[in-house]
Amino acid sequence: MPLLEALYDLLPEPVATPATGSTHAVVIDSPAPWHPEAGPVLYLISEEARRLEASMRRDVTGRLGERRGGSDRNTVAALRAIEQLAHAVPEERARAACRIIARWIRSARQVADIGLEERAVPLPRLPGQLPPPCPYCGTYSLRVLVGDGRIWCINRTCEDQNGHRPRGHLDQGRQEGGITWADGRTTYRRDWA
Amino acid sequence: MGRRPDDVPQRLGVTGWTAREAAEHLDPPLTEDEVRALITIFQVPAIGQRTGGRGRPADEYAQDAILHAHAIVIAARHGHLASPYVTPG
Numbered sequence: 001m002p003l004l005e006a007l008y009d010l011l012p013e014p015v016a017t018p019a020t021g022s023t024h025a026v027v028i029d030s031p032a033p034w035h036p037e038a039g040p041v042l043y044l045i046s047e048e049a050r051r052l053e054a055s056m057r058r059d060v061t062g063r064l065g066e067r068r069g070g071s072d073r074n075t076v077a078a079l080r081a082i083e084q085l086a087h088a089v090p091e092e093r094a095r096a097a098c099r100i101i102a103r104w105i106r107s108a109r110q111v112a113d114i115g116l117e118e119r120a121v122p123l124p125r126l127p128g129q130l131p132p133p134c135p136y137c138g139t140y141s142l143r144v145l146v147g148d149g150r151i152w153c154i155n156r157t158c159e160d161q162n163g164h165r166p167r168g169h170l171d172q173g174r175q176e177g178g179i180t181w182a183d184g185r186t187t188y189r190r191d192w193a
Numbered sequence: 194m195g196r197r198p199d200d201v202p203q204r205l206g207v208t209g210w211t212a213r214e215a216a217e218h219l220d221p222p223l224t225e226d227e228v229r230a231l232i233t234i235f236q237v238p239a240i241g242q243r244t245g246g247r248g249r250p251a252d253e254y255a256q257d258a259i260l261h262a263h264a265i266v267i268a269a270r271h272g273h274l275a276s277p278y279v280t281p282g
Contacts, residue, residue, distance in 0.1 A: 122220035130271055131220060139260035140220055140267060154218070157257040 001076065003108045004045070008072065010038035010113055037111045045104045046070070049078040052100060056085040059093055118145045123170070134158060135187050136166050144170050151179055161185070209240050209253040219263050228259070235262040
């Protein structure tokens with residue numbers, strides 16, 4: 001599990017916040033004694049892996065099983081058990097587990113010092129101005145991957161005209177700042193105000 | 194022995210936000226206290242509770258309800274909503 005190992009390797013690095021990127025920033029608080037991004041992601045995976053394993057084990061055997069201890073070895077064992085249990089649970093449960101694990105992987109890949117995946121950010125805007133609202137739900141819920149311009153709405157109940165979660169592409173080269181949506185709609189910066 | 198989950202995949206699927214998560218995700222940003230005020234003012238109902246191992250479980254709220262309340266507050270802050278107490282002109 002190279003991604004998990006990378007997180008464990010980063011853990012003892014009490015670097016400054018990702019925003020400052022340096023340990024020479026003005027100290028306003030005690031720094032966390034672990035890597036500020038890798039630590040929470042590892043904690044999330046450790047906690048949720050145990051819960052997911054217990055849930056899947058109950059689906060298969062009717063029992064939650066022994067509660068695991070908090071060691072790193074137990075985390076790896078829980079992940080291995082999930083891998084095995086996925087073959088025995090109903091397909092719907094296996095897919096749900098897959099989505100959960102995909103979220104862990106995405107969180108780990110987005111740790112800045114791992115740098116395998118870009119983190120989505122709100123749309124760029126001028127100081128003092130509001131971000132563009134989602135044209136489908138009207139909330140400030142659009143997020144973009146700046147590198148490739150992929151854009152989507154984080155509102156889980158929002159749907160485009162095709163009944164799907166709105167996804168589009170930010171045309172950064174165009175001065176009017178157009179967004180082309182998957183359902184064929186196009187919105188422009190002048191519509192954002 | 195601590196509390197064990199009843200329906201973990203649904204809970205881990207994260208259907209809602211806690212106030213802290215909302216404060217982390219909302220843009221333009223609000224503080225956690227502002228999010229709690231927003232939840233109170235707009236009477237956003239809790240849809241569940243999130244147990245994180247220790248401590249009191251955090252209430253979980255529908256993400257879309259928080260986003261809509263946030264949009265109204267932010268638009269009002271920027272003067273994009275007409276106040277019923279101000280007549281134009």
